[in-house]
Amino acid sequence: MKRSSLTEFEIEEEGLKLRICRNTEKSGNGGQAAIPYQTVPAFVPPPTEEPKTTEPTKTKEQEEGMVVINSPIVGTFYSSPSPESPSFVKEGDTISSDTIVCIIEAMKVMNEIPAELSGTITQVLIENGDTVEYGQPLFKVKQS
Amino acid sequence: MPGSDRKTITILKALLEAEDGFVSGNRLANELGLSRVSIWSRMEKLRDQGFEFEAVTRKGYRIVKKPEALSSWLTRAYLEDSTIDYELVFLSSIDSTNDHATRLLANDFEAPFFVIANEQTLGRGRMGRQWYSPPSYNLYLSFASTPNVRPDRMQLFTLWMGACIAQHLRNRLNLDIGIKWPNDLYFDQKKLAGMLTEARVDADSIRELVFGLGLNVNQVQDDWPADLKQSAISLREPYGRKLDLNRMAAQLVSAISTGYETFISDNIRNDFEDLWPQLDVLQGQFIEAESRDGPVEGIASGLDNHGSLIVKTNKGKLVTLNSGEVHLKRF
Numbered sequence: 001m002k003r004s005s006l007t008e009f010e011i012e013e014e015g016l017k018l019r020i021c022r023n024t025e026k027s028g029n030g031g032q033a034a035i036p037y038q039t040v041p042a043f044v045p046p047p048t049e050e051p052k053t054t055e056p057t058k059t060k061e062q063e064e065g066m067v068v069i070n071s072p073i074v075g076t077f078y079s080s081p082s083p084e085s086p087s088f089v090k091e092g093d094t095i096s097s098d099t100i101v102c103i104i105e106a107m108k109v110m111n112e113i114p115a116e117l118s119g120t121i122t123q124v125l126i127e128n129g130d131t132v133e134y135g136q137p138l139f140k141v142k143q144s
Numbered sequence: 145m146p147g148s149d150r151k152t153i154t155i156l157k158a159l160l161e162a163e164d165g166f167v168s169g170n171r172l173a174n175e176l177g178l179s180r181v182s183i184w185s186r187m188e189k190l191r192d193q194g195f196e197f198e199a200v201t202r203k204g205y206r207i208v209k210k211p212e213a214l215s216s217w218l219t220r221a222y223l224e225d226s227t228i229d230y231e232l233v234f235l236s237s238i239d240s241t242n243d244h245a246t247r248l249l250a251n252d253f254e255a256p257f258f259v260i261a262n263e264q265t266l267g268r269g270r271m272g273r274q275w276y277s278p279p280s281y282n283l284y285l286s287f288a289s290t291p292n293v294r295p296d297r298m299q300l301f302t303l304w305m306g307a308c309i310a311q312h313l314r315n316r317l318n319l320d321i322g323i324k325w326p327n328d329l330y331f332d333q334k335k336l337a338g339m340l341t342e343a344r345v346d347a348d349s350i351r352e353l354v355f356g357l358g359l360n361v362n363q364v365q366d367d368w369p370a371d372l373k374q375s376a377i378s379l380r381e382p383y384g385r386k387l388d389l390n391r392m393a394a395q396l397v398s399a400i401s402t403g404y405e406t407f408i409s410d411n412i413r414n415d416f417e418d419l420w421p422q423l424d425v426l427q428g429q430f431i432e433a434e435s436r437d438g439p440v441e442g443i444a445s446g447l448d449n450h451g452s453l454i455v456k457t458n459k460g461k462l463v464t465l466n467s468g469e470v471h472l473k474r475f
Contacts (some may be wrong), residue, residue, distance in 0.1 A: 041258075072346075073295045075466075076466070076467055082268075082273070083272070085272060104345075105467050106297035106298075106467075107295075107301070107451060108341060108342070108451065109302065109342070109343050110300070111295065112342065112343065112344045113345060114346060116347070133435050
């Protein structure tokens with residue numbers, strides 16, 4: 001179905017009605033908004049089961065209530081809005097789900113990353129200016 | 145926009161279209177279904193905003209002076225014919241149009257919309273660098289939207305918007321305007337405009353997107369601060385005379401809206417690949433830049449599929465730059 005332009009079809013047979021829909025996301029933008037570029041494999045996120053993520057999982061098992069904030073995108077990590085300003089967050093800071101924890105510059109876009117969880121930052125895992133991969137752990141957080 | 149404002153804009157548009165000619169008060173009254181007194185009171189309101197009109201018996205009204213500074217009335221009147229129906233938020237002074245747009249989004253202001261300011265007190269570019277933003281000369285505007293697309297769809301966004309804006313200005317003013325990768329417009333090796341795209345990313349989707357543009361329009365050489373004199377330029381200098389700031393604002397609102405809508409609904413890759421070589425001011429130039437593995441020197445050789453800059457070093461090695469500062473090396 002994904003290969004076709006169908007977004008929905010319906011079959012009715014012997015009292016069984018089957019309706020299959022494909023989520024086309026926000027239709028306000030012409031209905032094609034969700035189609036990603038096909039020619040850019042470098043940015044297709046690797047599956048999260050890859051061995052890369054074993055470390056944070058292990059961390060989770062070892063330390064009760066500890067979680068990590070992972071990078072949602074590939075890009076350059078910035079801990080503050082400008083080189084002169086203080087970091088968005090540092091170890092010991094209390095965060096809520098809306099707290100901006102860093103900026104990741106990717107494809108000429110400055111992306112503000114919200115924490116999406118609340119707790120206390122216990123460790124900053126990378127340095128200002130580092131390149132980050134999809135799913136790479138950025139911060140260790142003790143969840144509240 | 146309230147309906148009464150729309151009628152005032154229609155009056156203004158009729159007067160602007162007549163240029164030096166007169167517009168009959170009777171005609172306006174009939175077309176808009178308003179009384180002559182009501183037309184008059186609307187024009188009084190515009191007088192308070194810096195417009196001047198002449199009224200001649202049996203001929204009607206004529207516009208004799210328009211505000212030179214940014215005017216929400218004038219920009220809206222110029223936009224009246226276009227299909228753009230996004231909300232325009234006008235401000236006389238603000239810290240930064242990108243910051244204000246972000247605050248409006250946080251307060252659930254309905255997107256897409258534009259924020260346009262006459263002055264910025266904390267205008268900024270990439271990495272918090274200052275963007276010189278004095279009142280009344282130039283344009284500072286931000287476009288905000290909630291596109292809800294995957295972040296990897298955005299890789300050509302800033303470059304595409306820059307290409308749309310540069311192309312629009314080239315066609316309109318017949319000036320050889322180009323783009324210095326990744327986010328500046330250039331004329332004659334000087335900076336004409338800067339762009340800054342900021343997003344809020346949330347669970348694999350772009351939740352909020354703010355695209356900001358600072359465009360030097362009517363700044364004259366003597367007015368630049370000392371540190372910018374050699375490196376900055378406005379449209380006025382090569383164009384040879386002052387530009388109508390409000391007409392420029394209306395046209396940019398139109399160009400940005402169209403560029404954004406095309407980007408979201410179509411695959412712009414082919415169009416972009418056609419446009420870019422005509423606009424790329426770095427192409428074939430000897431440059432230096434910071435890459436993640438240290439400084440790079442070489443010849444700028446176009447873009448790869450992701451919009452990254454390809455640099456050919458003197459050893460013939462190809463290095464790609466994802467982001468960062470590029471400097472033209474001069475000899």
